[in-house]
Amino acid sequence: MSDKKAIEHDGFIEQITDSELKVRFVSMAACASCHASGVCNASDMQDKEVWIKRDNRSFRIGEKVNIIMGTEQGGRAVMIGYVYPFLSLLLTLLILNSFGMKELLSGIISLAILIPYYLIVYLLRNYINQKFSFSIRKYD
Secondary structure: OOOOOOOEEEEEEEOOOOOEEEEEEEEEEEHHHOOOOOOOOOOOOOEEEEEEOOOOOOOOOOOOOOOOEEEEHHHHHHHHHHHHHHHHHHHHHHHHHHHHOHHHHHHHHHOOHHHHHHHHHHHHHHHHHHHOOOEEEEOO
16 A cells, blocks of 8 residues: 555566665656657656665565655755755856856856755765665565
8 A cells, every 4th residue: 555645666676685675666757657748858768776775675686576665755856956055046147147256256156156066965875865765565
């Protein structure tokens, strides 16, 4: 039974360790399943993998499973990956333009502000990963 406040993907177990499972799945944009996706450039399919903490159930490599993540976690990922960097870029651009800096230079600096942002996200990746949790459901 699926939770209405969850994002679910079908995947396959690719690797098993004592404490974690590596699951590979295909992430599709909503339009990727459209019948016209072959002629439209908007379709988006990506092969992704995720590590999930293992419980006491037995799993085997190649087994089909269902990966579940709460929608609030998806919103958090969107904020970190898209909203915060966009706001940083926009605020930097507005502040530099308000000080009378040339548009080209303020645009370049605004884009360059993303380098330290994503570097910080990369350095904090272990902390950020702790904020995201996935669960796994076996198919019967």
